[in-house]
Amino acid sequence: MDIQGQEVTTLTQLTSSDSEEVHGWHESVVRTSNQKTESSTEPVPDVSVGTHFLPSETAEEIPVRLEGVYRETIREWWYGQVVKIHAEKGYFEANLKDQKGIEIVAEFDIDPEFKDLVFYGAQFVFYVTTKHGRGSPQTMSQLEFTTPHVWRKHDDEHAEEIYKELFPDDAPL
């Protein structure tokens, strides 16, 4: 994975303490490039190949190994959901929940790079990482939105199956 956030990362199903309420994390998650860094003392060389370990249930620091010199640690991550959009003012409100159940209300700027992904109810993962390597450690933060789903013809069948599973007592669609 490209640490500079230029590529699409691969995430499998996220787990969380409230996993029943978290659905639909598709394999492809758009990694937005509004990645911001803190305390950067020198330019970070591009490391284009690496292995990204997922956020897990544990709130402990999770190392992200990269080929080469750098090591990235996830310090904290939140499951987020867009609850209000202020398009004209260029920001949105979101509720964030961490693995310990602490809830945060936050406002984020709508970055042109991901403005199409911001709609009421859109889900994302927000995480803060520390990158260790040459020079002093850098604190970074990043939003990853789920890709919006475009309805395809065969999704109708899938919806029928889901309907049957969710409401077994009802007449089928």
Next chain:
Amino acid sequence: MSFFPEKVLFPPADNELEISVFGPGYGESVVLHVPGVGWGIVDSCVTKIGKAQLVPPLNYLLEMFPSISPSLAFVILTHPHEDHYRGLEEVLGKYPGGIQRVCRYDGDGIRELKVYLAQQRVGGNYVSRGLVNVFRAMNEAEKRGAKFRRLTEMTTVFELENIEIREFGATDIRMVALSPSARSCQKYVEMLLKAFAVVGKLTVPIDDEAHNLISVALLLKIGDIQIILGSDVESGAEENTGWKAIILNRDCPSLWASIVKVSHHGSQNGFNPSAWEKHCEKKRPVAIISPFWQGNTVLPKKEDLDNLKQVSSKVGITANVKLEKNLYKYYPREVVRGLLNSARSARVVEPARGIGFIRVRSLLNGQITEFRAESPALWC
């Protein structure tokens, strides 16, 4: 383990009416004791105390009646909002005393809502398992013998005539739904149909506030008392929806009230001056609010509270939603720095320190026997 202080866990007398409103900040539930009818629960909520997740209306009744639970005369879901149905599955499935009557908002949009939920699930959007489970639990309750009823304007929840109540005498007892109007139901279905998935288009969820359209407001009349439970009914975007539709309905009973569970968390959207004029016809009622937060929206706002103080004799609020700006109390410095690097602002929602609730008990002649605000609830 007891979550309520012992001093509150004494049941009302058989001739005493009780309304207890729970609202931890996200969620709302009303527990009623109606002489001659029994106990009932309208909507449900959950809250966390330490590591324990509680369903306040359920815990309240279980702790008040630790050995033999009285049967519930009615359980009502007013509309499919998470802050009104969370925990209802537990109430319906785990309450040991049996349930006589299960009611929910008008069924016209149910099938459409279910299809919408299934499609949203396929689309990967957030779909609460909770609502699906509540529908299922309602079906199960019906199979176990509970009467099932769909509520729309002027639907009766229960009606008893000439019931003898100790120290009061004979009285009629009636609970009736004031909403949703036919137009609201129609609009709601249209809105769901519009949100249905279309091949080649994105599956985007509808705004959560849309569900307020089909909120059920309830009116309970017994003895010399009338209680209005406003649910999330809004003032009405057009003549035939919300409070506007209730007022215009020729069959609507008189809307004077002794106690009002203020609609839509005391917000400006839920405040209809004409409706409040009617609530005040006999005297200014007691107003009870359950607050609400989502994102940076915290209801009621100060000006909303000021409005309500003008039209009520007493205003109670079930919790005080506190958003903590000092993130360092919760996270290490680097994490806060990273968070604020991306976010314009961020505040932690302070968890409740106890199950607060407002309780009013009254004799049927209107004489109040108890006004209680259990912290963090308070009278404003």
